[in-house]
């Protein structure tokens with residue numbers, strides 16, 4: 001399949017058969033005049049999720065920049081094709097049946113970091129949603145900007161961190177959020193002040209079809225060595241308390257209350273190190289559900305349910321997943 005820029009759309013095949021969704025031709029006709037980005041058809045979501053499970057998405061599309069993203073969203077709306085945006089897939093669990101419609105991943109021009117100006121004593125840093133959080137944390141250290149040290153070691157993108165209100169060690173994105181630019185389901189951009197963003201605990205209270213295309217952080221000038229040391233300390237704490245080099249999405253469940261961490265409740269329910277097939281509750285930190293290799297999404301959901309039931313029976317608390325479950329019709 002050709003795009004207008006002459007690049008051939010890559011199609012990784014499931015088995016030997018090329019399978020395009022029934023909307024593919026219509027979609028291609030609509031996009032052909034402007035499209036320069038990459039599209040992958042019928043592609044395993046295991047390649048885009050740190051859990052390394054999940055069936056195929058009908059298409060994964062990487063718009064290069066804002067204009068292309070807006071045209072894409074408008075085109076998808078016109079053809080009534082479902083879509084969702086992903087960052088680096090470090091907090092998602094995709095069903096084995098896969099995903100209908102289009103997965104959008106912010107492409108090449110969504111990676112910039114710019115220090116803009118000062119506001120009320122803060123240094124403002126504007127970052128595009130596709131930038132890796134790790135890159136931003138390193139950049140801030142180099143620029144002697146303090147505030148994001150809590151995020152050292154959190155994988156994923158800035159857009160994903162904004163949508164998840166990611167956090168660790170008592171800090172979270174909303175603490176340092178100045179404002180954000182959001183694209184809505186019509187492809188229209190909105191600028192929102194941090195306090196109007198509706199970020200909750202690991203949650204963004206907005207309709208699903210909203211894209212965080214740019215986040216501006218409010219940071220303070222600091223000393224490079226102190227910032228670097230704080231980042232190092234946070235990463236070593238992580239290494240000490242959490243399983244490293246395993247296949248997971250980090251903490252699986254939200255903490256039901258600050259004094260009731262999910263990991264402790266799971267441990268008290270007797271499930272630390274508990275294993276079913278290729279999925280286990282970490283024996284280092286009980287809020288990590290690990291794919292030990294070869295697990296399916298159904299296996300992970302099976303252990304998730306088991307943990308929820310056991311904790312419920314043990315202390316009457318229903319654990320809610322922090323990991324976003326995508327494409328499951330029976331949950």
Ligand SMILES: Cc1cc2nc3c(=O)[nH]c(=O)nc-3n(C[C@H](O)[C@H](O)[C@H](O)COP(=O)(O)OP(=O)(O)OC[C@H]3O[C@@H](n4cnc5c(N)ncnc54)[C@H](O)[C@@H]3O)c2cc1C
Pocket residue numbers: 050084085086087088089090091092129153154155156157158159160161162163164165166167168202210211212213248249250251324
């Ligand atoms: C080893 C490990 C450790 C982790 N430690 C932490 C931790 O300490 N603290 C923490 O909070 N999290 C942690 N996580 C979870 C995860 O890294 C964070 O939630 C991260 O911010 C998700 O970013 P992402 O780009 O991977 O998002 P994805 O997983 O791709 O997406 C997560 C959700 O955000 C939505 N989304 C993604 N990008 C956008 C966007 N631009 N606009 C709108 N919505 C979007 C997606 O639709 C999805 O619903 C950890 C994960 C791993 C694997």
